[in-house]
Amino acid sequence: MFIEEKKNSQIYQDSNYLKPDTEIGVSNLVKDFYKKKLPINLQGTNSKKYIGYNVQAAKTLDLSNLNGVIEYLPEELYIKVLAGTPIKTIEDLLEKHNQQLAFEPLDFGYINEGKSNKGSAAGCVATNYAGSRRFKVGSVRDFVLGFRGVNGKGDIIKSGGTVVKNVTGYDLSKVVSGSFGTLVALTELTLKVSPKKIFQNTIVIYLKDIKIVSSLFHKVLDSSNEISGAIYIPDEPKSKKFDLNKSRVFKFNDLKNDGPFFAIRLEGDRVSVQERLQDINRELELKKYKTSILDNHQSVPFWIKVNNLELFTNTKNNLIRAVIPPSNSEKLMKFLGNKLKYFIDWSGSLFWIEVPDNEDNKIAQIREFISNNEGYMTIIMKSENFDFKEKVFSTDKAKLMISKKIKESFDPKSLFNPGRMYREI
Amino acid sequence: MSELALPKVDKNILTKKSLIVSDLKRIINKDNVLSDADEIKPYETDALAAYKNTPLAVVLPENTQEVSEILKYCNNENIKVIPRGAGTGLSGGALPLNDAILLGLGKFNKILDIDFNNNCVVTQPGVTNLSITHAVKHKGYYYAPDPSSQLACSIGGNVAENSGGVHSLKYGTTTNNILGAEMVLMDGTICRLGGKTLDQEGYDLMGLICGSEGLLGVITEVTVKILKNPQTVKAALVGFPTIEDGGNCVTEIISSGIVPAGMEIMDKALIDATEKFAKAGYPMDAEVLMIVELDGTNSEVDSMLKEIEKISQKNNSNSFKLSKNEKERMAFWSGRKAAFPACGAMAPDYYCMDGSIPRGKLSEILKEITRLSKKYNLAVANGFHAGDGNLHPLILFDGSKKEELKKTEEFGAEILKACVKMGGALTGEHGVGIEKRELMCEAFNNDDIQQQLDIKKSLDTKNLLNPGKVYPILRKCAEEGRVHVHRGEEKFPDLPRF
Numbered sequence: 001m002f003i004e005e006k007k008n009s010q011i012y013q014d015s016n017y018l019k020p021d022t023e024i025g026v027s028n029l030v031k032d033f034y035k036k037k038l039p040i041n042l043q044g045t046n047s048k049k050y051i052g053y054n055v056q057a058a059k060t061l062d063l064s065n066l067n068g069v070i071e072y073l074p075e076e077l078y079i080k081v082l083a084g085t086p087i088k089t090i091e092d093l094l095e096k097h098n099q100q101l102a103f104e105p106l107d108f109g110y111i112n113e114g115k116s117n118k119g120s121a122a123g124c125v126a127t128n129y130a131g132s133r134r135f136k137v138g139s140v141r142d143f144v145l146g147f148r149g150v151n152g153k154g155d156i157i158k159s160g161g162t163v164v165k166n167v168t169g170y171d172l173s174k175v176v177s178g179s180f181g182t183l184v185a186l187t188e189l190t191l192k193v194s195p196k197k198i199f200q201n202t203i204v205i206y207l208k209d210i211k212i213v214s215s216l217f218h219k220v221l222d223s224s225n226e227i228s229g230a231i232y233i234p235d236e237p238k239s240k241k242f243d244l245n246k247s248r249v250f251k252f253n254d255l256k257n258d259g260p261f262f263a264i265r266l267e268g269d270r271v272s273v274q275e276r277l278q279d280i281n282r283e284l285e286l287k288k289y290k291t292s293i294l295d296n297h298q299s300v301p302f303w304i305k306v307n308n309l310e311l312f313t314n315t316k317n318n319l320i321r322a323v324i325p326p327s328n329s330e331k332l333m334k335f336l337g338n339k340l341k342y343f344i345d346w347s348g349s350l351f352w353i354e355v356p357d358n359e360d361n362k363i364a365q366i367r368e369f370i371s372n373n374e375g376y377m378t379i380i381m382k383s384e385n386f387d388f389k390e391k392v393f394s395t396d397k398a399k400l401m402i403s404k405k406i407k408e409s410f411d412p413k414s415l416f417n418p419g420r421m422y423r424e425i
Numbered sequence: 426m427s428e429l430a431l432p433k434v435d436k437n438i439l440t441k442k443s444l445i446v447s448d449l450k451r452i453i454n455k456d457n458v459l460s461d462a463d464e465i466k467p468y469e470t471d472a473l474a475a476y477k478n479t480p481l482a483v484v485l486p487e488n489t490q491e492v493s494e495i496l497k498y499c500n501n502e503n504i505k506v507i508p509r510g511a512g513t514g515l516s517g518g519a520l521p522l523n524d525a526i527l528l529g530l531g532k533f534n535k536i537l538d539i540d541f542n543n544n545c546v547v548t549q550p551g552v553t554n555l556s557i558t559h560a561v562k563h564k565g566y567y568y569a570p571d572p573s574s575q576l577a578c579s580i581g582g583n584v585a586e587n588s589g590g591v592h593s594l595k596y597g598t599t600t601n602n603i604l605g606a607e608m609v610l611m612d613g614t615i616c617r618l619g620g621k622t623l624d625q626e627g628y629d630l631m632g633l634i635c636g637s638e639g640l641l642g643v644i645t646e647v648t649v650k651i652l653k654n655p656q657t658v659k660a661a662l663v664g665f666p667t668i669e670d671g672g673n674c675v676t677e678i679i680s681s682g683i684v685p686a687g688m689e690i691m692d693k694a695l696i697d698a699t700e701k702f703a704k705a706g707y708p709m710d711a712e713v714l715m716i717v718e719l720d721g722t723n724s725e726v727d728s729m730l731k732e733i734e735k736i737s738q739k740n741n742s743n744s745f746k747l748s749k750n751e752k753e754r755m756a757f758w759s760g761r762k763a764a765f766p767a768c769g770a771m772a773p774d775y776y777c778m779d780g781s782i783p784r785g786k787l788s789e790i791l792k793e794i795t796r797l798s799k800k801y802n803l804a805v806a807n808g809f810h811a812g813d814g815n816l817h818p819l820i821l822f823d824g825s826k827k828e829e830l831k832k833t834e835e836f837g838a839e840i841l842k843a844c845v846k847m848g849g850a851l852t853g854e855h856g857v858g859i860e861k862r863e864l865m866c867e868a869f870n871n872d873d874i875q876q877q878l879d880i881k882k883s884l885d886t887k888n889l890l891n892p893g894k895v896y897p898i899l900r901k902c903a904e905e906g907r908v909h910v911h912r913g914e915e916k917f918p919d920l921p922r923f
Contacts, residue, residue, distance in 0.1 A: 073785075076680075077679060138601055139623065139624050141624075155875070159873065161868075163814050164814070166853060167586065167855075169865065170641075175632060177629055183628075224656045327543050350623075393627060410879070
């Protein structure tokens with residue numbers, strides 16, 4: 001170890017809040033914790049700290065100083081960054097080269113603090129929550145080409161690389177995606193970037209018959225018109241338990257937001273979008289319904305608001321993220337009725353559901369329904385009086401057993417974020 | 426045949442062969458346990474046919490429960506198990522061991538559920554890749570990953586190898602196209618991963634299994650995503666006078682924002698070979714030929730083709746031919762798809778390599794391969810999935826000459842080392858298997874490999890499932906001066922590394 005690093009790591013050890021600047025610094029600290037068997041709360045910019053269980057650890061390892069772009073090759077369609085680099089920094093840089101993170105990182109800042117906070121690249125990968133384009137292009141994990149990180153023994157490890165075709169060894173990039181920092185302290189990430197589509201339009205369809213909503217989702221999935229977003233926003237329940245945000249959030253000249261609506265996004269060059277608009281009208285038989293078009297200037301912010309989860313801005317309630325096979329969307333809509341506030345993304349697969357505080361029994365009922373209908377759900381935000389009888393993440397016995405073994409192979413003394421996802425891990 | 430180091434044979438197992446066979450016959454239908462020399466001969470090798478080995482016995486279970494019981498039995502009795510799909514793998518991943526049971530999944534050959542409402546198909550792993558598309562094409566759907574062996578390769582093998590294909594440039598490889606799987610661990614545990622939903626909660630075990638080359642578990646069911654056929658598919662044949670022009674054009678097309686469905690590059694040697702063989706109408710004055718395929722809506726495809734023509738001209742293309750109809754499009758591909766047999770007609774043997782490089786290094790790697798070809802005095806023909814930087818150099822040699830396979834393997838290894846040096850990968854889609862096992866240290870250091878071995882050990886404590894594959898056993902990373910030896914002990918000592 002270099003003298004300077006030794007000195008730094010000594011300083012870090014004097015405090016419970018450690019913020020190394022380098023990968024080797026992270027490795028040295030973890031090696032020390034490994035020796036002393038000290039559990040650590042791993043965090044990036046802390047934008048998603050409320051997801052999962054509280055970590056029981058006296059020490060916090062803050063990785064946000066690992067911040068900066070290492071290499072960006074627009075022509076090779078990848079960007080390599082230090083893992084603590086804010087997503088906003090990455091997106092701003094890509095924007096200058098007319099590129100983007102096609103999986104649309106969600107912004108979890110609004111639901112918690114009422115303003116944007118997209119967090120770090122590591123946080124985005126560690127949670128694996130993709131936005132509206134998911135059903136078309138893939139999830140966050142599909143865009144992670146490679147990573148470097150420190151495992152629970154303090155060893156610096158890497159997997160993958162910068163090329164898209166790579167089957168050399170196990171694909172650990174997938175395993176660390178969505179692992180909530182329980183396996184590896186990420187230090188470096190290589191993400192696949194995509195060309196940004198220059199133009200988009202959104203067709204808004206005004207309807208409330210859930211049977212038709214479900215059939216439209218199916219037609220969208222079946223369409224060869226390259227639809228890159230399909231959501232349904234029902235009426236908000238008329239109850240004081242919910243903040244009514246819909247008309248405030250989705251305020252656009254060409255959107256009538258006094259009732260429920262379905263929205264479809266088309267992206268591409270102008271001619272292609274116009275042509276597909278015509279084709280979709282025919283394909284989805286949209287003549288039957290009242291519709292309007294959001295032009296490029298309205299369509300872009302519309303989808304940003306969807307992926308900011310602005311409908312649930314500053315919520316004090318529980319927020320559930322449920323994923324089901326799309327054909328079960330009608331059943332779930334029927335089950336939810338009009339007493340809960342929700343919206344549907346991923347063309348019928350993803351439900352964001354708000355459940356009022358002190359109604360944990362409702363969460364249990366939803367979980368039972370979801371698991372009986374081949375889906376899974378996560379309690380993203382817990383209300384003040386959440387009683388923790390319901391598990392935050394769902395799993396089954398065999399999967400939990402295997403997950404424990406995988407955890408042990410990365411982090412044998414269970415130092416990283418113990419209990420964040422499952423009590424047992 | 427070149428010499429190959431394999432895990433030490435457990436003589437105790439060999440002596441117990443008849444007892445093991447009779448035990449296996451009690452666990453599953455006795456007709457599905459093969460142990461006579463003539464019965465097991467077809468299982469001696471996979472598509473890396475230079476290597477052969479006879480397994481102790483072959484078992485052909487018919488359902489997940491049987492797989493679980495066989496694995497549990499073998500785990501208890503310390504018997505190695507080699508899983509095998511259709512045996513089309515090019516890296517020797519299904520090569521048997523003398524003291525191992527070969528577990529063939531050929532009887533898992535049924536499609537279980539075609540769910541058009543959720544755009545997915547639930548299938549047993551022995552079903553071939555192409556059968557999935559055949560089962561859904563009447564309604565205008567298809568399964569996107571299309572490895573060249575799709576007629577014969579099984580979907581379970583595709584999961585094990587994370588197979589790609591020509592169209593993975595736009596649609597991704599197997600890992601991006603499966604929703605769920607059922608797998609059995611070496612101790613017999615049956616686990617379901619994912620289902621008909623997108624993504625999964627918790628650790629992405631499906632992502633881990635995909636591409637794990639049969640080392641972590643045996644896949645007994647797969648749920649794949651199916652896609653609706655695009656409105657239009659068109660292809661263009663573009664010739665270039667130099668390697669640089671072709672390489673630059675590929676890079677410029679991708680960086681312009683166009684994502685073709687497929688983009689292939691062939692060098693002069695392969696153009697000549699395939700033209701003689703398939704008569705696809707390729708331009709004979711080209712040093713490099715690019716086949717680019719676009720799919721999507723009519724207007725989008727047309728506008729992308731115009732842009733590609735412009736970029737090609739800018740990069741000095743000397744011919745540009747657009748497919749006028751489906752027949753012509755297929756003719757464009759016929760040459761590329763005949764690459765293997767065409768090379769087979771040129772030399773007694775050929776060896777297909779598989780590496781990845783950043784797209785921008787295409788001309789650099791081609792020059793390096795030309796240099797190596799002279800050094801080893803072996804001819805080579807190059808076909809690349811250029812859009813995603815995946816190379817398939819085909820080295821031509823004569824296997825009957827004693828030293829030529831060894832020389833060919835060294836040539837291949839040098840190509841792959843060059844790929845890694847240029848920022849690429851040892852294998853883009855064929856897998857490591859036994860073929861590139863000893864090269865793993867080029868890509869990974871000891872800590873990287875140790876982490877992977879620790880995962881292996883966590884799911885297969887005794888290292889019985891497909892041992893001797895993927896991870897180096899002959900040339901230790903120690904020889905590169907990179908091994909980390911802790912207090913004189915090697916980590917994971919029970920892994921055979923010598």
